[in-house]
Amino acid sequence: MMTTTEYRNLAIGAALFILAACLPFVGGAYLLTIGVTIAMYTVLATSWALFSGPTHYISLATAAFFGLGTYTTGLGFEHLDYWLLVPLAAILGAALAAIVGVATLRLSGVYFVIFTLGLAELIRQLVTWGQNVSGQKGLYVLTDLTEVHIYWQLLVLAALVYLTGWLIGRSRLGFALRIIGDDEEVARHSGINTARAKVLLFMVSGAAAAATGAILAPRYIYIEPALAFTPMLSFQVVIMALLGGTGRLWGPVVGVIPFTFLWEAISASFPNQTTLLLGLCFLAIVFILPKGFVGLLTTIRTRMNAREAFS
Amino acid sequence: MRADAPVLSLRGATKRFGGLVAVNEIDFDVAEHEVMGLIGPNGSGKSTTLNLISGALKPTSGTISLRGTPIGHLSAQEIARRGISRTFQLVRLLPSMTVLDNVRAGAVFGHRRRWGAEADAHAMKMLELVGLARRAHAHVGQLTYIDTKRVELARTLASDPKVLLLDEWLAGLNPTELTEGIALIRRLREEGRTIILVEHVMDAIRSLCDRCVVMSSGTKIAEGTPTEVLSDPEVIRAYLGDDDA
């Protein structure tokens, strides 16, 4: 079944991961910090696009899943083996996604956006309230894990996300999602259980985001609701994924890398204007790059092909 | 023919939208290998009836059964899996995909589920049946109007449906295309498929249908062979209005 192109893509992917895994040996501390940020957003944006790309539902729940993951580590690391926490967070994330999905994915996209936007806020308020009642403020996550460990863990997670995405793309589920993305009514009348397909994909992206949060918790050392559930995270993930383009599996990472550097520069030079610039990024994506870098490349390629055909 | 249990039967099927009764207590049966025409003036409830059968709408009351099993409460996807497949009044294709992938959608998820090479081969066979095999790898955006209709027909056929619902499949075709379209449906008829046709084109009804059900204002007003129903005075009145009767 596998074609030569697919083997080639798989080989290229594997080579890139090995290359990325070598970063701690060649780069300094600063590069490693950037590396962690890029790896984190690669996981978040790619898993976001796995769901939102074909279904066109915009999820703003990333922060909710991410926070759930950080709190899983924060509350559990003294009681459970650390290596159990990340899969546990993934399971919790998938479960939360399943509940949210069943409640909202039958409805129009607008309801879903609002629901997911409110979700992080809801959990944040509940956690804050719980902490007020119990008299405890934040959580200390003290482990002997270093930045390098976190980086490698994120890379493994990213590889898993890509592998999952690739497998889904080759499966009936992937084909079903493409049909749903094109015309949901046709999908239903062709015999596709549209609700189930959407919920399954949302669970994948929820699990990935929760696992990311669980991996990153030791980096923060001290976690509190405002940090773990920051809505900014959800918005940045949306921007990066759309900037890269959601039509291809490799699309989001093309957005993540330049955006991370851009954002580092912006936060350093205009720390007070970040919100304003984030707004401009949204507008730029809609009006200048509606299909992301991937779309731009496809347009250029078709134009070049057309030119060859006519010459 | 009557001895066989019907493939599809409607008993008292009714659909209300608020105060408006779009389909009112409709009864009819469709036998195996039969081509049944569902005809009537605009707004008489034909398309709504088709939507009830395909599960796009749920009946307010009454039963719809497929080989004796009630299906009225099922969702569209479950009905599709049980073997009722439809085309849409305004053609609906999957715009980002090739012709072959459009047809594959029916082969992969329909009544009989295939995957991989088997699905591809089956989809190709359906494209040959509708006469579009050489355009299999074209993008659907490049097709002519009748070819988009062929793709949609191939997609519904690819699921091996027990009952095929064609919602004004011949509408909007020019005279040459119409001849081709009628010939295509006749071929399906000769293959022994069970079909319900919602149609306005009278020539097609006369030459294709074994039997017709005529609807007017949501109610069934006549049933019989095309010749019988088209000479029925009540049917003529429904089409032309009281003044001309």
Add this chain to the structure above:
Amino acid sequence: MDILFTGLLLGGTYALIAMGLNLQYGMARIMNLANGEFLVAGGFGAFWFFTAGQVSPLLTIFIVAPVAFAINWLIYVVFLRPLVKRAKSRGQLEVDAILTTFGLAFFLVGLTLAFFGGDYFSYSYLARPVTFIGETYALNRVVAFFAAVVICGGLWLWLTRTRAGMSIRAIAVAPDSARLVGIDVPRLSALAFALGGAVTAVGGALISTFLTLDASTGVLFTLKALIIVIMGGVGDVRGTVIAALMLGILETFVATLIDPGLTLAAAYLLFVAILLFRPQGLFGRRQA
């Protein structure tokens, strides 16, 4: 009793804000996620005029409304109309509108932060107690409530009795047919959008007399307004009012009896319940 009346007073102002969003989403078909920012802007206008020139917020709304109307009209024409034109489907327009209005929301918050900083702004206007059936209420809440009632009533009359209002409602029900009967859909959509923005800004000016606002609270109000609109039914004026009053009572109830930090959580749970059991809104007909 006390909770009920305080809740009703709060709900009255919510109704006004949600009505603004409902005009934009139900009639102009744009989900404006920057709606809350106009609320904050309206509140800021009231604050500024009051502290700088002791102008009563009840007079300020006559300045706030036309300014907000003009800005929203411009936003519609410059940003949203091109999206409406290029959209191939309702779904695509929805996604584009969500992203654009989010972008605008961030942009506006960013502007406010850049020029005025992240301070809370509050002022003391009519902060006197009034007594009603043995309980005391703040006069500013009562005044805001009655102002909201007057404006809601006026809007309702405008929508049901005037030609423009009825045309706008026709667009809400059936945009395609509205075009066929000679309604200028693009112009009236812009009008509905601008009017919605103005109504929300006025609601903001009123709410600022008794609530403390800052640049980042906009999104919370957007969320509340959305919950009300969906609960009451998209495009349904009566439903919006009732849903707003319910939300006001629920929030006051939770804030008084459990914890003020949980008001949004309560509103959200109400929203979940509505989505699960009556996704068409409290009074909406189930769409087939």
